[in-house]
Amino acid sequence: MNEMKYYRDLVAQRERIEAFRRAIHAVVKPGDKVLDVGSALGTFAFFAADAGASVVWAVDVDPVIHVAKAIGRLNGYEDRIEFIRGWLPDVEIPGKADVIIFEDFPPQMLGGREFRLLRAVHERYAVSGVRAVPQAGVLCAAPVSSETLHAQLAPFGAAETAFDIDWSPSREYAVNTPLNVGIDPAALLAPGERVGTVRLDRPPQLESVSGSATWSSERDADVHGLAYWFDLDLGGEQRLSNAPGAEPGSWGHLFLPIDPPLEVRAGSEIRAKVGATARGDGAPGWLTWEVEAGEERRTGHAFRSAPASLADVTEGSPDSVPLLDxxxxxxxxxxxxxxxxxxxxxxxxxxxxxxxxxxxxxxxxxxxxxxxxxxxxxxxxxxxxxxxxx
Ligand SMILES: C[S@@+](CC[C@H](N)C(=O)[O-])C[C@H]1O[C@@H](n2cnc3c(N)ncnc32)[C@H](O)[C@@H]1O
Known part of the structure; x- marks a missing residue:
C-alpha cells in the first residue's frame, strides 16, 4: 500500500471530513483538552484547535504523525497540538481529555479491537462526563434479496460440484462469513431498523451491539441475508452513515448471509436478531445473526466461518502447553x-x-x-x- 496516498485520500473524502469538521466545532468548547485517537495527518486535531481547544493530543502509532507535525508547524498549530507517535492505550498523555475523537471503525462499528481501545481510552485518558465525536452510532439491519450476493456464496451452483468434485463441506464456512461487500440499496426488502446503539461518550458495553428488529417485506422475494451498517451521530446535528448506497468514504457495510434463502410474500413479517458472542474480557467476539419468516428460521455464526480442527481450538485453552516455533x-x-x-x-x-x-x-x-x-x-x-x- 502507498501509505501517503491512503492518508491523503482520507482527507479528500470531503463529505466525511466536512461533517466531522462541523461536529468538532459544535462539540469542542474553548479551553477544552482534546484527544484525537488515530490522528493520521492531523486533520481532526487541526479542527479541534480551530474550535478553541487549549491543547490537542494527536496520537497515532503510524509514523505518518511526523508528517502531521510538519503540517501543524507550517500552519501555525504547534503551540496547541502535541503530536505523539505511540500506541494507545500504552502511551502516556499528560492530562485528561474533555473530548475524544475516534473514527477508525470496522464495518460493524464495534469489534473486539475497538471495544478494548475505547474502554481503555475512557479509563485512562478521559474526564468523567467526557464528550465524544462521534457521540453515538446506531447499528442498523435490513433484509436483503440479492441473487448476485447469493451467487457469491455458491459459485459452484446448488449442486456444489465443479471439476467432478463435490465441494459441499466448504459451503457452511462460506455461508457463515460476514461479507464486506457493496450492497445495492435496491436489494433491501424494507428500510433499516435499529439493532443496537453504541455510545462513544461512555465506556463501551457488549449489550449495545445486540438487538432484534422486525420488518414487513415490500415485495415477494427470497431473503438472502441481512445488510448491516451504522448511522453515526457525530454531534452538532451532523450525521454520517455507511448504509447501502451512502458514500461517506472509508467504512464498508456487511452482508450477513443466510442459507438456504427464505421465501417471503409482500407484507409478510421478517424478524431478525444480530449480536456478538462475549470474549473472556467482555469485548465482542464472533458476530451472530438469526432471521425468521413464518415458521422458518436461519442462523449465522461467524465462528462457523473459521476452519479449525479440534486441535486448533484446544491450542488456546489455559491448560495447553505452548511451544515456540x-x-x-x-x-x-x-x-x-x-x-x-x-x-x-x-x-x-x-x-x-x-x-x-x-x-x-x-x-x-x-x-x-x-x-x-x-x-x-x-x-x-x-x-x-x-x-x-x-
Ligand atoms: C482510518 S485512519 C483515520 C485517520 C483520521 N482520523 C481521518 O479520519 O482522516 C486510522 C488511524 O488510526 C491509527 N490507529 C489505530 N489504532 C491505533 C491505536 N491503538 N493507537 C494509535 N493509533 C492508532 C492508525 O495508525 C491510522 O493512522
Missing part, C-alpha cells in the same frame, strides 16, 4: 538482546553467531523487522528492508 525462538532471542546497550548491529551479530546460515546484512534486516513489529522501533531500517533496501 523456530521463528518464535528467534524473535525471543532478538527481544532478550534488546537491552538498551546493544545496537541492531550487535544483536544481529549474535544472531549470526547462533544461526550460521544468515549473513550479517540479512540478520540486521531481520532484527529490524522483528523490532518494528514487536516494539515499534527500527522503522526506517525495517521499511527499507521491506522495500528490498540495504
Amino acid at each position: 523456530r521463528r518464535g525462538e528467534l524473535e525471543l532471542k532478538v527481544l532478550a538482546l534488546t537491552d538498551g546497550i546493544r545496537s541492531i548491529r550487535d544483536i544481529a551479530g549474535e544472531v549470526v553467531a547462533e544461526r550460521g546460515s544468515l549473513t550479517q546484512a540479512e540478520a540486521e534486516r531481520l532484527v529490524a523487522r522483528v523490532l518494528r513489529h514487536k516494539i515499534g522501533v527500527g522503522y526506517g531500517l525495517a521499511a527499507a528492508a521491506e522495500r528490498g533496501g540495504p
Whole structure:
C-alpha cells in the first residue's frame, strides 16, 4: 500500500471530513483538552484547535504523525497540538481529555479491537462526563434479496460440484462469513431498523451491539441475508452513515448471509436478531445473526466461518502447553538482546553467531523487522528492508 496516498485520500473524502469538521466545532468548547485517537495527518486535531481547544493530543502509532507535525508547524498549530507517535492505550498523555475523537471503525462499528481501545481510552485518558465525536452510532439491519450476493456464496451452483468434485463441506464456512461487500440499496426488502446503539461518550458495553428488529417485506422475494451498517451521530446535528448506497468514504457495510434463502410474500413479517458472542474480557467476539419468516428460521455464526480442527481450538485453552516455533525462538532471542546497550548491529551479530546460515546484512534486516513489529522501533531500517533496501 502507498501509505501517503491512503492518508491523503482520507482527507479528500470531503463529505466525511466536512461533517466531522462541523461536529468538532459544535462539540469542542474553548479551553477544552482534546484527544484525537488515530490522528493520521492531523486533520481532526487541526479542527479541534480551530474550535478553541487549549491543547490537542494527536496520537497515532503510524509514523505518518511526523508528517502531521510538519503540517501543524507550517500552519501555525504547534503551540496547541502535541503530536505523539505511540500506541494507545500504552502511551502516556499528560492530562485528561474533555473530548475524544475516534473514527477508525470496522464495518460493524464495534469489534473486539475497538471495544478494548475505547474502554481503555475512557479509563485512562478521559474526564468523567467526557464528550465524544462521534457521540453515538446506531447499528442498523435490513433484509436483503440479492441473487448476485447469493451467487457469491455458491459459485459452484446448488449442486456444489465443479471439476467432478463435490465441494459441499466448504459451503457452511462460506455461508457463515460476514461479507464486506457493496450492497445495492435496491436489494433491501424494507428500510433499516435499529439493532443496537453504541455510545462513544461512555465506556463501551457488549449489550449495545445486540438487538432484534422486525420488518414487513415490500415485495415477494427470497431473503438472502441481512445488510448491516451504522448511522453515526457525530454531534452538532451532523450525521454520517455507511448504509447501502451512502458514500461517506472509508467504512464498508456487511452482508450477513443466510442459507438456504427464505421465501417471503409482500407484507409478510421478517424478524431478525444480530449480536456478538462475549470474549473472556467482555469485548465482542464472533458476530451472530438469526432471521425468521413464518415458521422458518436461519442462523449465522461467524465462528462457523473459521476452519479449525479440534486441535486448533484446544491450542488456546489455559491448560495447553505452548511451544515456540523456530521463528518464535528467534524473535525471543532478538527481544532478550534488546537491552538498551546493544545496537541492531550487535544483536544481529549474535544472531549470526547462533544461526550460521544468515549473513550479517540479512540478520540486521531481520532484527529490524522483528523490532518494528514487536516494539515499534527500527522503522526506517525495517521499511527499507521491506522495500528490498540495504
Ligand atoms: C482510518 S485512519 C483515520 C485517520 C483520521 N482520523 C481521518 O479520519 O482522516 C486510522 C488511524 O488510526 C491509527 N490507529 C489505530 N489504532 C491505533 C491505536 N491503538 N493507537 C494509535 N493509533 C492508532 C492508525 O495508525 C491510522 O493512522
